[in-house]
Amino acid sequence: MKTAIVTGATAGIGAATTEALVGAGWQVIATGRRADRLAALTERFGDRVHAAVFDVRDEAAREAALEAVPAAFRDIDLLVNNAGLALGTAPAQKADLAQWRTMIDTNVTALVSITHRLLPGLIARKGAIVNIASVAGTYPYSGGNVYGGTKAFVQQFTLNLRSDLHGTGVRVSAIDPGMVETEFTLVRTGGDANASDTLYAGAAPMTADDIAATVLWIATQPPHLNINRVELMPVSQSLAGFQVAREA
Ligand code: NDP
Ligand code: 8X3
Numbered sequence: 001m002k003t004a005i006v007t008g009a010t011a012g013i014g015a016a017t018t019e020a021l022v023g024a025g026w027q028v029i030a031t032g033r034r035a036d037r038l039a040a041l042t043e044r045f046g047d048r049v050h051a052a053v054f055d056v057r058d059e060a061a062r063e064a065a066l067e068a069v070p071a072a073f074r075d076i077d078l079l080v081n082n083a084g085l086a087l088g089t090a091p092a093q094k095a096d097l098a099q100w101r102t103m104i105d106t107n108v109t110a111l112v113s114i115t116h117r118l119l120p121g122l123i124a125r126k127g128a129i130v131n132i133a134s135v136a137g138t139y140p141y142s143g144g145n146v147y148g149g150t151k152a153f154v155q156q157f158t159l160n161l162r163s164d165l166h167g168t169g170v171r172v173s174a175i176d177p178g179m180v181e182t183e184f185t186l187v188r189t190g191g192d193a194n195a196s197d198t199l200y201a202g203a204a205p206m207t208a209d210d211i212a213a214t215v216l217w218i219a220t221q222p223p224h225l226n227i228n229r230v231e232l233m234p235v236s237q238s239l240a241g242f243q244v245a246r247e248a
Contacts, residue, residue, distance in 0.1 A: 003076050004219070005029040007056055007114060008083030010037035012182025013132060013215075016208035017080055020216045022048050029073050031056070031065070032083065047072075056083045056110035066117060077125055078219050079118050081111045082132040084150075086188040089143035100146040107150035112157065126169035126223065130215050131158045135178045135231060139239055151176075155229070162228070171226045173218045178233030181205040203236045 004021050008014035010032030018028045022045045030041050031052045038051035050073045054061040084107040087099035115129065122129065136144050137151030158174035165172060185196035210232065218227045 002026045002078065003029070003073055004078035004080060005031065005052075005076050005118070006080040006082060007031045007111075009041065010034040012184060013177075013180065013208045013211045014080070014082040015041070016212035017082065017215045018045075018049065020209070020212040021078075021219070024216055024220065026078075027073060029069060029076070056114065057105045059113065062110075062114065063117075074121075075125060076118060076121055077127045079115065079122060079127070079129045080132070080215055081115065081129065081154075083110065084132065086136075086147040086184065087190075089188065091142060092145045095145060103146050103150050107147075108153050111154065115157075115161070122170050123165070123168045128171040128219060129158075129161065129173070130218055131155075131172070131174045132211070133158070133174045133176045135176050135233065138176060138231070158229070162226070169223065171221075171223075173227045174229045175211060175214055175218070176229065176231040177206060177211050178231075178237045179203065179205045180208060180211055182208050204234055205236070206232060206234045 002025070004026050006014050006018050006021070006028055009018045009028070009030035014032070015037070018030050018041060021028050027048045029050045029052050030038055031054060032038055033053065033055050035051070035053045038053055041049045042051050050070060052065040052069065054065040056062060085103065087103055088095055090096070111131070121127070131154050133154040134148070134151040136148040137153075137155045140148060155174050155176065158172055161172045181200045185199050186193060189195045214230055214232065218230070221227060
Protein backbone atom coordinates (compact mmCIF):
# COMPACT_ATOMS: atom_id res chain seq x y z
CA MET A 1 0.00 0.00 0.00
CA LYS A 2 1.31 3.47 -0.89
CA THR A 3 1.69 6.11 1.80
CA ALA A 4 1.08 9.86 1.52
CA ILE A 5 1.49 12.70 3.94
CA VAL A 6 -1.01 15.52 3.48
CA THR A 7 -0.37 18.73 5.39
CA GLY A 8 -3.43 20.74 6.35
CA ALA A 9 -5.80 17.76 6.25
CA THR A 10 -8.26 19.18 8.78
CA ALA A 11 -10.25 21.16 6.21
CA GLY A 12 -10.79 22.03 2.58
CA ILE A 13 -8.41 20.72 -0.05
CA GLY A 14 -6.30 18.70 2.41
CA ALA A 15 -9.31 16.89 3.90
CA ALA A 16 -10.67 16.14 0.44
CA THR A 17 -7.25 14.94 -0.73
CA THR A 18 -7.02 12.60 2.24
CA GLU A 19 -10.42 11.16 1.36
CA ALA A 20 -9.51 10.80 -2.33
CA LEU A 21 -6.22 9.07 -1.58
CA VAL A 22 -7.77 6.67 0.94
CA GLY A 23 -10.54 5.95 -1.56
CA ALA A 24 -7.87 5.06 -4.12
CA GLY A 25 -6.19 2.60 -1.77
CA TRP A 26 -3.52 4.77 -0.15
CA GLN A 27 -2.80 5.25 3.53
CA VAL A 28 -2.35 8.81 4.68
CA ILE A 29 -0.54 10.71 7.40
CA ALA A 30 -2.99 13.55 7.93
CA THR A 31 -1.64 16.67 9.62
CA GLY A 32 -3.02 19.88 11.06
CA ARG A 33 -3.48 21.75 14.32
CA ARG A 34 -7.10 20.80 14.99
CA ALA A 35 -6.89 17.41 16.70
CA ASP A 36 -10.68 16.91 16.71
CA ARG A 37 -10.82 17.21 12.90
CA LEU A 38 -8.01 14.69 12.53
CA ALA A 39 -9.70 12.36 15.03
CA ALA A 40 -12.80 12.48 12.83
CA LEU A 41 -10.66 11.32 9.90
CA THR A 42 -9.20 8.40 11.85
CA GLU A 43 -12.68 7.47 13.04
CA ARG A 44 -13.88 7.48 9.46
CA PHE A 45 -10.94 5.80 7.78
CA GLY A 46 -9.59 3.65 10.63
CA ASP A 47 -6.00 2.46 10.37
CA ARG A 48 -5.66 3.89 6.85
CA VAL A 49 -5.07 7.32 8.41
CA HIS A 50 -2.48 8.34 10.97
CA ALA A 51 -3.25 11.68 12.62
CA ALA A 52 -0.21 13.90 13.24
CA VAL A 53 -1.25 16.97 15.20
CA PHE A 54 1.19 19.86 14.93
CA ASP A 55 1.60 23.45 13.82
CA VAL A 56 3.71 23.33 10.67
CA ARG A 57 5.60 26.43 11.87
CA ASP A 58 6.70 24.81 15.13
CA GLU A 59 9.99 23.06 14.37
CA ALA A 60 10.10 21.01 17.58
CA ALA A 61 6.47 19.91 17.35
CA ARG A 62 6.88 19.13 13.66
CA GLU A 63 9.94 16.98 14.27
CA ALA A 64 8.37 15.20 17.25
CA ALA A 65 5.24 14.39 15.24
CA LEU A 66 7.25 13.07 12.30
CA GLU A 67 9.46 11.02 14.64
CA ALA A 68 6.30 9.55 16.19
CA VAL A 69 4.90 8.32 12.88
CA PRO A 70 4.25 4.56 13.29
CA ALA A 71 6.49 2.15 11.42
CA ALA A 72 3.67 1.17 9.05
CA PHE A 73 3.47 4.78 7.76
CA ARG A 74 7.17 5.61 7.60
CA ASP A 75 7.83 4.79 3.95
CA ILE A 76 6.34 7.92 2.44
CA ASP A 77 5.71 7.84 -1.33
CA LEU A 78 3.91 11.17 -1.68
CA LEU A 79 4.21 14.53 0.05
CA VAL A 80 1.27 16.88 -0.50
CA ASN A 81 2.34 20.32 0.69
CA ASN A 82 -1.09 21.83 1.17
CA ALA A 83 -1.19 23.58 4.57
CA GLY A 84 -1.35 27.29 3.96
CA LEU A 85 -3.37 30.43 4.30
CA ALA A 86 -4.01 33.98 3.25
CA LEU A 87 -4.52 36.63 5.90
CA GLY A 88 -6.07 39.97 5.04
CA THR A 89 -7.03 41.69 1.82
CA ALA A 90 -5.66 45.17 2.58
CA PRO A 91 -3.21 46.84 0.22
CA ALA A 92 0.44 46.59 1.26
CA GLN A 93 0.55 50.08 2.70
CA LYS A 94 -2.27 49.20 5.10
CA ALA A 95 -1.38 45.58 5.77
CA ASP A 96 -0.53 44.03 9.11
CA LEU A 97 3.14 42.95 9.20
CA ALA A 98 2.35 40.15 11.64
CA GLN A 99 -0.07 38.67 9.10
CA TRP A 100 2.59 38.88 6.40
CA ARG A 101 5.02 37.01 8.65
CA THR A 102 2.45 34.31 9.44
CA MET A 103 1.86 33.72 5.72
CA ILE A 104 5.60 33.52 5.01
CA ASP A 105 6.21 31.24 8.01
CA THR A 106 3.37 28.89 6.98
CA ASN A 107 3.32 28.96 3.18
CA VAL A 108 7.07 29.21 2.63
CA THR A 109 9.27 28.38 5.65
CA ALA A 110 7.20 25.45 6.92
CA LEU A 111 6.71 24.06 3.40
CA VAL A 112 10.42 24.04 2.63
CA SER A 113 11.24 22.64 6.09
CA ILE A 114 8.91 19.65 5.70
CA THR A 115 10.15 19.08 2.17
CA HIS A 116 13.78 19.16 3.33
CA ARG A 117 13.00 16.73 6.17
CA LEU A 118 11.27 14.20 3.90
CA LEU A 119 13.46 14.46 0.80
CA PRO A 120 15.92 11.64 1.65
CA GLY A 121 13.06 9.15 2.05
CA LEU A 122 11.29 10.40 -1.06
CA ILE A 123 14.49 9.98 -3.06
CA ALA A 124 15.03 6.47 -1.67
CA ARG A 125 11.50 5.51 -2.72
CA LYS A 126 11.39 7.48 -6.00
CA GLY A 127 8.39 9.28 -4.57
CA ALA A 128 6.51 12.41 -5.50
CA ILE A 129 5.80 15.89 -4.20
CA VAL A 130 2.66 17.88 -5.00
CA ASN A 131 2.78 21.50 -3.90
CA ILE A 132 -0.45 23.47 -3.65
CA ALA A 133 0.42 26.93 -4.98
CA SER A 134 -2.21 29.30 -6.40
CA VAL A 135 -3.14 31.47 -9.34
CA ALA A 136 -2.25 34.26 -6.91
CA GLY A 137 1.38 33.30 -7.49
CA THR A 138 1.06 34.10 -11.19
CA TYR A 139 -1.48 36.92 -11.50
CA PRO A 140 -1.39 40.01 -9.28
CA TYR A 141 -4.48 41.45 -7.67
CA SER A 142 -4.96 44.25 -5.17
CA GLY A 143 -4.56 42.87 -1.66
CA GLY A 144 -2.75 39.76 -2.89
CA ASN A 145 0.67 41.20 -1.97
CA VAL A 146 2.46 38.76 0.34
CA TYR A 147 0.02 35.87 -0.16
CA GLY A 148 0.70 35.97 -3.91
CA GLY A 149 4.41 36.31 -3.16
CA THR A 150 4.42 33.15 -1.08
CA LYS A 151 2.65 31.24 -3.82
CA ALA A 152 5.06 32.50 -6.48
CA PHE A 153 7.78 31.10 -4.23
CA VAL A 154 6.01 27.73 -4.15
CA GLN A 155 5.76 27.70 -7.95
CA GLN A 156 9.45 28.47 -8.44
CA PHE A 157 10.55 26.15 -5.63
CA THR A 158 8.63 23.37 -7.41
CA LEU A 159 10.48 23.99 -10.67
CA ASN A 160 13.85 24.25 -8.93
CA LEU A 161 13.20 21.05 -6.99
CA ARG A 162 12.63 19.34 -10.31
CA SER A 163 16.02 20.55 -11.51
CA ASP A 164 17.79 19.45 -8.34
CA LEU A 165 16.05 16.06 -8.30
CA HIS A 166 16.99 15.39 -11.91
CA GLY A 167 17.90 11.73 -12.29
CA THR A 168 16.48 10.66 -8.92
CA GLY A 169 13.11 9.54 -10.25
CA VAL A 170 11.31 11.84 -7.82
CA ARG A 171 8.39 13.65 -9.43
CA VAL A 172 7.50 17.21 -8.44
CA SER A 173 4.34 19.09 -9.37
CA ALA A 174 2.55 22.32 -8.54
CA ILE A 175 -1.18 22.87 -8.62
CA ASP A 176 -2.38 26.46 -9.06
CA PRO A 177 -6.05 26.66 -8.14
CA GLY A 178 -8.20 29.73 -8.55
CA MET A 179 -11.28 30.12 -6.37
CA VAL A 180 -12.13 27.04 -4.33
CA GLU A 181 -14.86 27.14 -1.70
CA THR A 182 -13.25 26.02 1.56
CA GLU A 183 -12.52 27.67 4.91
CA PHE A 184 -9.91 29.78 3.08
CA THR A 185 -11.94 33.00 3.01
CA LEU A 186 -13.19 32.50 6.57
CA VAL A 187 -9.55 32.33 7.66
CA ARG A 188 -8.50 35.22 5.44
CA THR A 189 -11.19 37.53 6.85
CA GLY A 190 -10.65 36.53 10.49
CA GLY A 191 -13.86 34.48 10.68
CA ASP A 192 -16.27 36.65 8.69
CA ALA A 193 -18.81 34.04 7.55
CA ASN A 194 -20.82 36.67 5.72
CA ALA A 195 -17.82 37.77 3.64
CA SER A 196 -17.03 34.17 2.83
CA ASP A 197 -20.60 33.30 1.86
CA THR A 198 -20.90 36.47 -0.24
CA LEU A 199 -17.72 35.74 -2.17
CA TYR A 200 -18.83 32.28 -3.18
CA ALA A 201 -22.56 32.96 -3.60
CA GLY A 202 -23.76 32.36 -7.14
CA ALA A 203 -20.20 31.94 -8.42
CA ALA A 204 -20.14 28.15 -8.70
CA PRO A 205 -16.60 28.05 -7.30
CA MET A 206 -14.44 24.96 -7.54
CA THR A 207 -14.77 22.47 -4.72
CA ALA A 208 -12.07 20.91 -2.58
CA ASP A 209 -12.96 17.62 -4.30
CA ASP A 210 -12.04 19.15 -7.69
CA ILE A 211 -8.52 19.87 -6.45
CA ALA A 212 -8.25 16.54 -4.62
CA ALA A 213 -9.08 14.75 -7.88
CA THR A 214 -6.23 16.66 -9.53
CA VAL A 215 -3.80 15.64 -6.77
CA LEU A 216 -4.86 12.03 -7.22
CA TRP A 217 -4.54 12.27 -10.99
CA ILE A 218 -1.00 13.62 -10.67
CA ALA A 219 -0.06 11.03 -8.06
CA THR A 220 -1.25 8.12 -10.19
CA GLN A 221 0.56 8.97 -13.41
CA PRO A 222 3.04 6.35 -14.59
CA PRO A 223 6.58 6.73 -13.16
CA HIS A 224 8.04 8.15 -16.42
CA LEU A 225 5.60 11.08 -16.49
CA ASN A 226 5.89 14.33 -14.51
CA ILE A 227 3.03 16.82 -14.43
CA ASN A 228 4.95 20.06 -13.93
CA ARG A 229 2.09 22.38 -13.22
CA VAL A 230 -1.70 22.47 -13.40
CA GLU A 231 -3.69 25.72 -13.27
CA LEU A 232 -7.43 25.50 -12.65
CA MET A 233 -10.20 28.06 -12.30
CA PRO A 234 -13.96 27.88 -12.06
CA VAL A 235 -15.60 28.91 -15.33
CA SER A 236 -17.04 31.89 -13.47
CA GLN A 237 -13.56 33.32 -12.72
CA SER A 238 -11.32 35.00 -15.29
CA LEU A 239 -8.64 37.62 -15.57
CA ALA A 240 -9.12 41.34 -16.22
CA GLY A 241 -6.37 43.66 -17.43
CA PHE A 242 -4.43 46.59 -16.08
CA GLN A 243 -5.53 49.49 -13.93
CA VAL A 244 -4.59 53.13 -14.57
CA ALA A 245 -4.57 55.83 -11.88
CA ARG A 246 -5.40 59.30 -13.27
CA GLU A 247 -4.86 62.70 -11.81
CA ALA A 248 -8.13 64.25 -10.68
P1 NDP B 1 -8.64 25.77 4.45
O1 NDP B 1 -8.57 26.97 5.33
O2 NDP B 1 -9.96 25.10 4.30
O3 NDP B 1 -7.57 24.68 4.93
C1 NDP B 1 -6.28 25.08 5.27
C2 NDP B 1 -5.55 23.93 5.94
O4 NDP B 1 -4.22 24.37 6.26
C3 NDP B 1 -6.21 23.49 7.23
O5 NDP B 1 -6.20 22.09 7.31
C4 NDP B 1 -5.31 24.08 8.30
O6 NDP B 1 -5.27 23.24 9.44
C5 NDP B 1 -3.95 24.06 7.59
N1 NDP B 1 -3.03 25.00 8.22
C6 NDP B 1 -3.03 26.35 8.13
N2 NDP B 1 -2.10 26.87 8.93
C7 NDP B 1 -1.49 25.82 9.54
C8 NDP B 1 -0.46 25.71 10.51
N3 NDP B 1 0.17 26.78 11.02
N4 NDP B 1 -0.10 24.47 10.93
C9 NDP B 1 -0.73 23.39 10.44
N5 NDP B 1 -1.69 23.42 9.52
C10 NDP B 1 -2.09 24.63 9.09
O7 NDP B 1 -8.09 26.27 3.05
P2 NDP B 1 -7.85 25.51 1.65
O8 NDP B 1 -8.16 24.09 1.73
O9 NDP B 1 -8.51 26.32 0.62
O10 NDP B 1 -6.29 25.75 1.51
C11 NDP B 1 -5.36 24.71 1.26
C12 NDP B 1 -4.24 25.26 0.39
O11 NDP B 1 -4.79 25.63 -0.86
C13 NDP B 1 -3.56 26.50 0.95
O12 NDP B 1 -2.17 26.40 0.74
C14 NDP B 1 -4.15 27.63 0.10
O13 NDP B 1 -3.28 28.71 0.00
C15 NDP B 1 -4.32 26.92 -1.22
N6 NDP B 1 -5.25 27.52 -2.16
C16 NDP B 1 -6.56 27.72 -1.81
C17 NDP B 1 -7.42 28.30 -2.73
C18 NDP B 1 -8.84 28.61 -2.41
O14 NDP B 1 -9.47 29.39 -3.15
N7 NDP B 1 -9.43 28.01 -1.38
C19 NDP B 1 -6.96 28.66 -4.09
C20 NDP B 1 -5.57 28.43 -4.32
C21 NDP B 1 -4.76 27.85 -3.39
P3 NDP B 1 -5.44 23.73 10.97
O15 NDP B 1 -6.10 25.06 10.95
O16 NDP B 1 -6.26 22.66 11.60
O17 NDP B 1 -4.04 23.77 11.48
C1 8X3 C 1 -6.47 31.52 -3.46
C2 8X3 C 1 -6.97 32.09 -4.75
O1 8X3 C 1 -7.62 34.20 -5.94
O2 8X3 C 1 -8.23 34.01 -3.59
O3 8X3 C 1 -5.15 31.16 -3.59
O4 8X3 C 1 -5.94 34.39 -4.23
S1 8X3 C 1 -7.17 33.75 -4.61
